[in-house]
Amino acid sequence: MSRLHDDAPATLEDARPVSPTAGLNDSHLMDAYSRAVVDVVDAVSPAVVHVQVRKVHGGRVGQGSGSGVVVSPDGLVLTNNHVIDGTQSISLSQGDGQRFGARLIGRDPDTDLAVLRAETSERLKYAHLADSKKIRPGQIAIAIGNPLGFQSTVTAGIISAVGRSLRAENGRLIDDIIQTDAALNPGNSGGPLVNSAGHVIGINTATIMGAQGLCFAVASNTAEYVLTQILAHGRVLRGVIGIVAEHVVLPQSLRHSFGLTQPGAIGVRGVQSPGPAEAAGLIAGDILISLDGAPVAGVDDVARILDAKRINQKVTAEVLRGGEKHEFTLVPEERN
Incomplete structure (x- = not known):
């Protein structure tokens, strides 16, 4: 699968000073950072979905949820494995309220990633995967989720570190983890971590409880590799x-x-x-x-x-x- 990129990233206007009487249009009051975040959210949020699952555990039926991101127009969705683990049925909903079913294509507990296929004939808005090797600490990082169906829950911060390791739920170490201070919550699991060009640099996966500002995402290069392997083999051969x-x-x-x-x-x-x-x-x-x-x-x-x-x-x-x-x-x- 080839990596997809925008033909050209959006160009942001330089910040301009405004007078106190510039009017009521708040766009004149935004600084360059704010406009960058707004532009990214406008571009990427249509590709972010709420993932709702029906689970069976110990003979009892329960509900679970998280976020996901559409990465192809035919409805391929990346999310976390822990969001869909043990599910009997999966449904997706977009920010505009549209709902449709989904089926599990494959999952990889070693990276806490899963691939879903949206069961719809419509061409969906999708996000582009970036080359995560190019990201550097200090860059803007924007986490977008659809927790509990609330459209475009957004937090922003910076890349704190790259190349971290994090232990998955199955005990394996996930390598090439991105650390960010963009705040995450459980409902943001599986949603995208995005750069200022609106490209996905990671899939949000975890926080460390009690540790302020320690949030983690699986790098987009790892996510793309897992996606390619699952499409080719149904699982990741390593x-x-x-x-x-x-x-x-x-x-x-x-x-x-x-x-x-x-x-x-x-x-x-x-x-x-x-x-x-x-x-x-x-x-x-x-x-x-x-x-x-x-x-x-x-x-x-x-x-x-x-x-x-x-x-x-x-x-x-x-x-x-x-x-x-x-x-x-x-x-x-x-x-x-």
Whole structure:
């Protein structure tokens, strides 16, 4: 699936000073930041849906809900796995009150993502997925949800950090997590985190209770990979090499010394035992710069490279260790 982008992002006018007698039109009082948020909400909110589910737990029937975002005009919807887990039926509603059913195409508990198909013949408004590797701390982040059917619940803030890890409900670590201070609530789960161009940079997934300003989203590159895998296979096939990874920025001097073009790489925080990385000789502190000849600039690159065809096949890994480049041969295993 190819990534979709707007032909050209909206151009925001420069903020202009106004006199106290400029009239009653509030648009003249908005600063550039406010106009940016308003423009994004106007563009993206039609693609945000309320996800309502009927669940069965312990023989008892209950209701659950969250948000989702339409990512294709034929009704593909991204949401959180925890929103739809254990459901018997799913329905979607838009901000204008229109309702329709949905069916589950596939889900990936390891990333807390799920893909739905809206059961409608209408072409739906949809949001575009951004390249999340391009986002940087300090950028504007806008979280849009449709909790409990309330249209376009919006919070705004900044990107606090990228390349975080977060433990999913099944105990797996989700890599390439975006941290933001844009406030989230349970009803915003599954809704989009959007940049100032109106592109989706993440799928809102979690908050840490009692920790002010710690909110998290699964990066859009991970979401796009999961979406593509589910459409192709019905589930996500993964090869794993047995490392705990984090994104690291490569200093210009290091990139020049080793002829590297990517701005970042993967820092090995830990090596699982037993596992392919341990068997090959990787250790904590290594910096993984390539797999099978492909540059590794972020955690999502590892997931993309270690696809189904590389499971149980020899893969060459290049790492930096102690100021030198080393090469190892790994045999990825299929992730259970």
